[in-house]
Amino acid sequence: xxxxxxxxxxxxxxxxxxxxxxxxxxxxxxxxxxxxxxxxxxxxxxxxxxxxxxxxxxxxxxxxxxxxxxxxxxxxxxxxxxxxxxxxxxxxxxxxxxxxxxxxxxxxxxxxxxxxxxxxxxxxxxxxxxxxxxxxxxxxxxxxxxxxxxxxxxxxxxxxxxxxxxxxxxxxxxxxxxxxxxxxxxxxxxxxxxxxxxxxxxxxxxxxxxxxxxxxxxxxxxxxxxxxxxxx
Amino acid sequence: xxxxxxxxxxxxxxxxxxxxxxxxxxxxxxxxxxxxxxxxxxxxxxxxxxxxxxxxxxxxxxxxxxxxxxxxxxxxxxxxxxxxxxxxxxxxxxxxxxxxxxxxxxxxxxxxxxxxxxxxxxxxxxxxxxxxxxxxxxxxxxxxxxxxxxxxxxxxxxxxxxxxxxxxxxxxxxxxxxxxxxxxxxxxxxxxxxxxxxxxxxxxxxxxxxxxxxxxxxxxxxxxxxxxxxxx
DNA sequence: CGCCGCCTTGACATTGTTCAATAAAGGTGG
DNA sequence: CCACCTTTATTGAACAATGTCAAGGCGGCG
Numbered sequence: 001x002x003x004x005x006x007x008x009x010x011x012x013x014x015x016x017x018x019x020x021x022x023x024x025x026x027x028x029x030x031x032x033x034x035x036x037x038x039x040x041x042x043x044x045x046x047x048x049x050x051x052x053x054x055x056x057x058x059x060x061x062x063x064x065x066x067x068x069x070x071x072x073x074x075x076x077x078x079x080x081x082x083x084x085x086x087x088x089x090x091x092x093x094x095x096x097x098x099x100x101x102x103x104x105x106x107x108x109x110x111x112x113x114x115x116x117x118x119x120x121x122x123x124x125x126x127x128x129x130x131x132x133x134x135x136x137x138x139x140x141x142x143x144x145x146x147x148x149x150x151x152x153x154x155x156x157x158x159x160x161x162x163x164x165x166x167x168x169x170x171x172x173x174x175x176x177x178x179x180x181x182x183x184x185x186x187x188x189x190x191x192x193x194x195x196x197x198x199x200x201x202x203x204x205x206x207x208x209x210x211x212x213x214x215x216x217x218x219x220x221x222x223x224x225x226x227x228x229x230x231x232x
Numbered sequence: 233x234x235x236x237x238x239x240x241x242x243x244x245x246x247x248x249x250x251x252x253x254x255x256x257x258x259x260x261x262x263x264x265x266x267x268x269x270x271x272x273x274x275x276x277x278x279x280x281x282x283x284x285x286x287x288x289x290x291x292x293x294x295x296x297x298x299x300x301x302x303x304x305x306x307x308x309x310x311x312x313x314x315x316x317x318x319x320x321x322x323x324x325x326x327x328x329x330x331x332x333x334x335x336x337x338x339x340x341x342x343x344x345x346x347x348x349x350x351x352x353x354x355x356x357x358x359x360x361x362x363x364x365x366x367x368x369x370x371x372x373x374x375x376x377x378x379x380x381x382x383x384x385x386x387x388x389x390x391x392x393x394x395x396x397x398x399x400x401x402x403x404x405x406x407x408x409x410x411x412x413x414x415x416x417x418x419x420x421x422x423x424x425x426x427x428x429x430x431x432x433x434x435x436x437x438x439x440x441x442x443x444x445x446x447x448x449x450x451x452x453x454x455x456x457x458x459x460x461x462x463x464x
Numbered sequence: 465c466g467c468c469g470c471c472t473t474g475a476c477a478t479t480g481t482t483c484a485a486t487a488a489a490g491g492t493g494g
Numbered sequence: 495c496c497a498c499c500t501t502t503a504t505t506g507a508a509c510a511a512t513g514t515c516a517a518g519g520c521g522g523c524g
Contacts, residue, residue, distance in 0.1 A: 071380045073464045079383040081376060094369050099376060136372075137326050143375040144313060144331060148303045150382035151311040151423030155512070183471065191383030193513055198472055216471060216520090232305045387480070415503065425481055430504055448489080448503060 037121070038111035049091075049102040049110065056093035058112045059132075062086050065108030066180040069100040070188065080189040082142060083181060085169055089135035105181045150191045153232055158190040159200045160230040163210065167221055176220045269353070270343035281323075281334040281342065288325035290344045291364075294318050297340030298412040301332040302420065312421040314374060315413060317401055321367035337413045382423045385464055390422040391432045392462040395442065399453055408452045 040063065043049060049060065052071060060067070067084040069091070081100060084090045091102060093115070113121065122129025149158055171177035179186070183194040190197070201219075204210045209227055211220040221227060272295065275281060281292065284303060292299070299316040301323070313332060316322045323334060325347070345353065354361025381390055403409035411418070415426040422429070433451075436442045441459055443452040453459060 071376070073380065073384055075464065077384045077464075079380045081379055095373075099373065140368075140372050140375065141327075141331065143372065143379060144303070146379055147313055147375060147382055148305065148311045150379055151420075152305055152309045182469095188383075194471080195473085195514080196512060199512095202472075214521095232307065232309075414501095426503075427482080427505085428480060431480095434504075446489095 037117065038113045040109060040111050042107070042109045043104040045104055045106050047104045049104065050098050051101045052098055054098045055096060056091070056098045056115060058114050059089065059091040059093070059118075060102075060110040060112050061089045063109040063111055066105040067102055067108055067110070068105050068181065068185055068189075069102045071100055078188045079191065080185055081146070082139065083185075083189070085180075089132060090139070092132060092136050092139075105185060155190075155192055155196050155200050156203075156230055157232040158192065159197065159204065160227045162186065162190060163204075163219065163221060164224070164227055164231060166219075167224075174221075175224075177218070178215075179217045179219060182217075269349065270345045272341060272343050274339070274341045275336040277336055277338050279336045281336065282330050283333045284330055286330045287328060288323070288330045288347060290346050291321065291323040291325070291350075292334075292342040292344050293321045295341040295343055298337035299334055299340055299342070300337050300413065300417055300421075301334045303332055310420045311423065312417055313378070314371065315417075315421070317412075321364060322371070324364060324368050324371075337417060387422075387424055387428050387432050388435075388462055389464040390424065391429065391436065392459045394418065394422060395436075395451065395453060396456070396459055396463060398451075399456075406453075407456075409450070410447075411449045411451060414449075 038061070043065075049067065050056075062084050064086050067088075067090060068080045069082055069084065070078050070080040072078050082090070083105065091098060091100075093099065118129075118132065122132065149161055153161065166179065167174055167177055170180075183197050186192075187194045187197045192200075201210070201212060204227075205212045207226075209221070209223045209230075211222055212218075213220065270293070275297075281299065282288075294316050296318050299320075299322060300312050301314055301316065302310050302312040304310050314322070315337065323330060323332075325331065350361075350364065354364065381393055385393065398411065399406055399409055402412075415429050418424075419426045419429045424432075433442070433444060436459075437444045439458075441453070441455045441462075443454055444450075445452065
């Protein structure tokens with residue numbers, strides 16, 4: 001059942017699995033097959049994996065790097081609904097089209113799975129099916145608490161929530177971590193401007209809540225209880 | 233299969249099907265059985281159907297009236313994620329607990345279905361199963377575009393979006409409708425204050441975009457194209 | 465070394481909030 | 495049915511938070 005479909009997939013041009021390369025990008029054809037007939041693809045910083053409105057023929061799992069998914073208003077204002085790190089699954093759709101655009105925050109490697117084969121794969125490997133389902137539900141849950149953040153939290157509360165979440169997801173010791181995204185991405189995730197993000201971080205640092213060692217991308221949480229209280 | 237379970241349900245005290253009556257409320261026992269073993273329940277204005285964190289033993293379909301689902305911050309700030317009108321299904325959970333509280337915006341009648349029987353019911357009546365699935369996906373979709381609204385739209389854009397959505401869902405002629413909720417609910421849905429909601433409506437009326445006949449709850453859209461442009 | 469992208473910081477503008485007063489609507493009991 | 499009272503909505507003015515604009519710094523890369 002699995003075997004009869006695999007060759008079919010590797011024959012498909014990239015465009016038909018719903019991942020399109022931007023015209024300008026060098027098409028690095030280092031694709032190879034994954035156990036579950038996923039296609040391994042690499043993208044460099046700011047490359048587009050797919051766009052809102054594209055036919056949703058595939059969904060992805062992050063192998064390494066970070067992906068942002070976002071929506072735009074007509075005048076270019078952007079809201080990043082989520083960042084996706086290694087192990088995260090994103091781009092699952094039940095309708096025909098992707099409802100978000102996806103870009104590489106920095107160089108990224110993903111495994112792309114054909115959506116049409118989800119049912120088959122899930123049967124073959126129930127654990128994988130569960131992971132897909134869990135990913136969908138987690139994204140619903142995240143969307144719901146993110147609404148609360150966007151609609152009712154102050155800049156400080158937003159940043160505190162964000163930092164604690166990042167520590168959770170990116171840090172080994174739950175304290176030190178390197179932010180993979182730039183200020184503009186954080187701002188568009190939290191519904192703020194980059195200036196407010198920057199100022200709020202500086203303020204946290206001055207209050208001794210965090211350390212901002214030189215590099216501006218690395219953060220160390222110095223006082224998590226205080227951050228939790230700030231979270232509201 | 234269906235018949236052997238029905239009596240069991242009607243024997244269950246209200247509390248065990250996940251809908252709890254507030255202590256103060258007069259317990260109107262006008263419950264009766266629906267075709268699919270749903271329990272018809274009525275609630276009066278501001279009564280709680282269930283609270284965030286309650287065990288999610290049932291989900292509901294609105295028969296008549298309006299329900300709001302919301303989350304709170306520790307200090308009482310509220311975000312209403314959605315309003316639910318006749319025909320809408322809400323309160324479906326995949327985890328153990330409700331992730332939102334639900335209250336009657338005005339007197340409301342719902343049909344409560346036991347979550348544990350969802351699979352059975354869906355098999356018996358596939359169309360119903362589809363409706364439940366569709367409701368879940370629609371709520372995901374709504375959450376996602378609502379994040380964009382909350383994070384990146386101005387007060388005017390939020391109100392324009394809201395009014396167009398309400399016209400869509402509440403109006404026969406797609407123009408005139410009666411808002412079932414008060415300004416505070418609108419404010420907490422859009423991430424604004426009631427003053428801003430009120431001022432924005434007045435401003436729209438002055439610009440000739442809408443009519444606000446006496447009652448303050450009724451609205452008539454006078455210039456939908458302009459509202460659409462404002463929506464961003 | 466010098467350009468360029470990203471980040472920070474400051475001064476100022478704006479949007480939306482807060483506080484306060486008033487008005488209007490709706491519900492209740494006489 | 496009316497008068498009263500409570501709740502809800504509107505409006506104004508002052509204020510605060512955040513956004514905008516602009517300048518400068520820092521770091522990485524060619």
